[in-house]
Amino acid sequence: MSVTPPNNDPAAAPVRVERTYKRFTLGQRWEHAVLIVCVLVLLLTGLPQKYRGTEWSHWLLSTPERVYQIQQIHHITALVLTAELLYHIGRAIYLIIRRRLPGDLLPNMQDVRDAWRMIRYLLFLTRKKPAYGKYNFEQKFTYWFLFLGIGLLVITGFILWFPETVTRFLPGGVVPAALLAHSNEAVVAAIFIVVWHFFHVHLERLNLSIFTGRLSEDEMRTYHAAEFERLTGENAIFPEDKGGSR
Amino acid sequence: MRKANCIQSASLALSGCLIVALALAFALASAPTLLAQADEPHQETEKYCLSCHGNPDLKMTLPDGEEVSLYVSSEDLEGSVHSPAGIECEACHTEIKTYPHPPMEFKTRREMTRTYYLACQKCHAANYEKAQDSMHAQVAEAGNLDAPVCTDCHGAHDVRPPDQPRSQISITCGKCHTEINQEYSYSIHGSVLLGEDNPDVPVCTDCHGVHNIQDPRTAQFRVETPDLCAGCHANSELMAKYGLSADVYDLYDLSWHGVDIAVYKSQWPTIWHESAVCTDCHGIHNIRSTDDPDSTVNPKNLLATCQKCHPGVGPNWTDAWTGHNKIDPQRTPILYYTEVFYNSFTPLVLWLSVIYVILQIFHAIVDRVRRSLS
Numbered sequence: 001m002s003v004t005p006p007n008n009d010p011a012a013a014p015v016r017v018e019r020t021y022k023r024f025t026l027g028q029r030w031e032h033a034v035l036i037v038c039v040l041v042l043l044l045t046g047l048p049q050k051y052r053g054t055e056w057s058h059w060l061l062s063t064p065e066r067v068y069q070i071q072q073i074h075h076i077t078a079l080v081l082t083a084e085l086l087y088h089i090g091r092a093i094y095l096i097i098r099r100r101l102p103g104d105l106l107p108n109m110q111d112v113r114d115a116w117r118m119i120r121y122l123l124f125l126t127r128k129k130p131a132y133g134k135y136n137f138e139q140k141f142t143y144w145f146l147f148l149g150i151g152l153l154v155i156t157g158f159i160l161w162f163p164e165t166v167t168r169f170l171p172g173g174v175v176p177a178a179l180l181a182h183s184n185e186a187v188v189a190a191i192f193i194v195v196w197h198f199f200h201v202h203l204e205r206l207n208l209s210i211f212t213g214r215l216s217e218d219e220m221r222t223y224h225a226a227e228f229e230r231l232t233g234e235n236a237i238f239p240e241d242k243g244g245s246r
Numbered sequence: 247m248r249k250a251n252c253i254q255s256a257s258l259a260l261s262g263c264l265i266v267a268l269a270l271a272f273a274l275a276s277a278p279t280l281l282a283q284a285d286e287p288h289q290e291t292e293k294y295c296l297s298c299h300g301n302p303d304l305k306m307t308l309p310d311g312e313e314v315s316l317y318v319s320s321e322d323l324e325g326s327v328h329s330p331a332g333i334e335c336e337a338c339h340t341e342i343k344t345y346p347h348p349p350m351e352f353k354t355r356r357e358m359t360r361t362y363y364l365a366c367q368k369c370h371a372a373n374y375e376k377a378q379d380s381m382h383a384q385v386a387e388a389g390n391l392d393a394p395v396c397t398d399c400h401g402a403h404d405v406r407p408p409d410q411p412r413s414q415i416s417i418t419c420g421k422c423h424t425e426i427n428q429e430y431s432y433s434i435h436g437s438v439l440l441g442e443d444n445p446d447v448p449v450c451t452d453c454h455g456v457h458n459i460q461d462p463r464t465a466q467f468r469v470e471t472p473d474l475c476a477g478c479h480a481n482s483e484l485m486a487k488y489g490l491s492a493d494v495y496d497l498y499d500l501s502w503h504g505v506d507i508a509v510y511k512s513q514w515p516t517i518w519h520e521s522a523v524c525t526d527c528h529g530i531h532n533i534r535s536t537d538d539p540d541s542t543v544n545p546k547n548l549l550a551t552c553q554k555c556h557p558g559v560g561p562n563w564t565d566a567w568t569g570h571n572k573i574d575p576q577r578t579p580i581l582y583y584t585e586v587f588y589n590s591f592t593p594l595v596l597w598l599s600v601i602y603v604i605l606q607i608f609h610a611i612v613d614r615v616r617r618s619l620s
C-alpha cells in the first residue's frame with residue numbers, strides 16, 4: 001500500500017488529492033506487456049496456419065518461403081512466451097518456498113459466494129454488488145483460464161514442433177491430439193480474451209492498472225471494497241452516498 | 247425503315263447459308279469412313295499387294311545393313327480392325343500406287359516406322375494430336391527415336407482393340423517398361439487383373455492417361471496423386487464391393503500430410519513438396535493389400551516406411567498417424583478425449599462467459615436508463 005500524504009496546506013485546498021493504491025509490481029506489469037506482444041504475434045502467425053485453406057491465409061502465406069518465415073516468427077515468439085511462463089512459474093515457486101506468495105489469486109469459497117451474489121445482482125434479484133477483495137472472481141477466472149490455456153498451448157506447441165523427439169517418450173497418439181488441442185485452444189483463448197477480458201478492462205470500465213500499477217481510491221472503494229476496508233480500516237462506502245448502492 | 251428491312255433480309259440469308267454450311271460440315275465430319283468408301287469404291291488392293299507381300303521370304307536391305315522383312319501375314323490383316331472394315335494397304339501406304347514402287351529413302355528401320363505412323367493422323371487426328379503432347383513425344387523430340395509412336399503400341403498390320411482383354415494394356419506397356427510391369431503384376435491391382443480379369447482395378451492407362459501420357463515424376467503429378475487414387479478409392483459403391491473404406495481420401499485430406507498437399511496443389515502446384523502422398527507410403531506400382539505382409543503399410547513394415555521421410559523415429563511414431571481412421575475411443579483414445587473436451591467443456595465455459603458478459607451489459611444499460619429517468 002502506498003498512500004499519497006494528505007495535503008493540509010489550506011492554500012492548496014482546491015487541488016483534489018487522490019490516494020492511489022499499488023496493485024501490480026513493475027515486474028508484473030512487464031510480464032503483462034510481454035504477454036500482450038507474444039499473444040498478438042502468435043495469433044497473427046498461427047491463425048493463417050490453422051486456416052490454410054482460406055483466401056486471406058493464401059494472401060498472407062503467398063509463397064512457401066513466406067510460410068517458412070511465418071513459422072520461424074511463430075517459433076521465436078513461442079520461445080519468448082515459454083521463457084516468460086517459466087519465469088512466472090519459477091517466481092511463484094520461489095515465493096512459495098520463501099512463504100511469501102500472496103494468496104490473493106487463489107480461488108476460494110468466497111469466489112463462489114461472490115459469483116452467486118453477482119448473478120443474483122445481474123438478474124435484478126438483489127441491489128447490492130458483492131464487496132470484492134484484491135482480485136474479484138472475474139479477474140481470478142481470467143488469470144486461471146489464460147494461465148492454463150497458455151500452459152496447454154506451450155506444451156502442445158512443443159509436441160508439434162518436435163514430434164519425432166517427443167514420441168520417443170510419449171505415445172504417438174499425443175501428436176494428432178496436440179494438433180487438435182493447439183489449434184482449438186488458440187481460438188478459444190482468443191475468443192475469451194476479446195469477449196471476457198476486453199469487456200471487463202475496456203468496456204465495463206477502463207482499467208489501466210496493469211500498465212500504471214496503481215488503482216485510485218475511487219476504484220478501490222467501488223470495485224475492491226473488501227480490500228479497501230482491509231487496507232485502510234475505513235468503510236468503503238462513499239461518505240456522500242451512504243446507504244446507496246454503488 | 248427500309249434500311250432495317252434490308253439488314254434483316256441480309257442477315258436471314260446469311261444465317262441460311264450458315265445453317266447449310268454447318269449441316270454439310272457436320273455430315274462430312276460425322277462420316278469420314280463412309281465418305282472415303284463412297285469416293286473410292288472398295289479396291290482389291292490387299293489381294294493385289296499380298297501377291298508379292300504374302301511371301302514370307304520377301305525382304306529388303308536398308309542402307310545401314312539391316313534386313314527388313316516385307317512379308318505381311320494375311321491372318322494379321324484379317325484379324326485387325328482395319329482390313330475387315332475395308333481400310334486396306336493404300337490407306338496408309340499412300341505413296342505406293344503401283345508396281346514397281348517408287349524408291350524408298352529410309353536409312354533405318356526406325357526411320358521407316360516413324361514415317362509410316364504419320365498416316366494414322368489421317369483418320370485418328372484427335373488421338374494423334376494428344377500423343378504429340380505426351381511424354382513419349384517429348385522424349386523423341388529430345389533425340390530418343392526409340393520413344394514409341396502409334397504402331398509401337400497398337401501394332402501396324404495387326405491393329406486390334408487395345409483393351410481386349412483388358413490385361414493386354416499392361417502387357418503392351420510392359421514391352422518397354424518391363425520392370426514396372428513386373429512390379430505391377432505382383433501388386434494388388436495387377437494380380438487380380440491378370441488372375442481374375444477384374445474390370446475394376448486400374449491398368450496403366452487409368453492412372454497415366456492414354457495418348458497424352460505425362461511425366462509422373464513432376465511436382466504437379468505428385469500433388470494430384472491423391473485425387474487420382476480418390477477416383478476409385480473415394481467411390482463408396484466400388485469400395486464396398488471389396489470391403490474397403492471410401493473415407494480414406496477425406497481423412498487423408500484432414501491429416502497433416504493432406505492439408506500440406508492440398509495447399510500446394512491449389513497454390514504452388516509446380517513447386518516440389520515432400521509431404522507424403524498416397525504412393526509414398528503405399529507404393530506405386532507395387533501397391534499391396536494392407537494385410538499382405540509385403541505391403542509397405544502393413545503394421546510390420548509401417549515404421550520402416552515412416553522412417554523413409556522421418557529418419558530415426560521410434561516405434562511410438564506410427565501411432566502419430568491416425569491411419570485413415572475416424573477418431574475413435576479405442577483406436578485413438580487421446581485424440582478422442584481431446585475432441586470430446588473441445589466439443590463439450592470448452593464451448594460450455596465460453597458460452598457461460600458470453601452469457602455473463604451479456605447480462606452485465608444488459609444490467610449496465612438498465613442502470614443508465616434508470617439514472618437518466620430519475
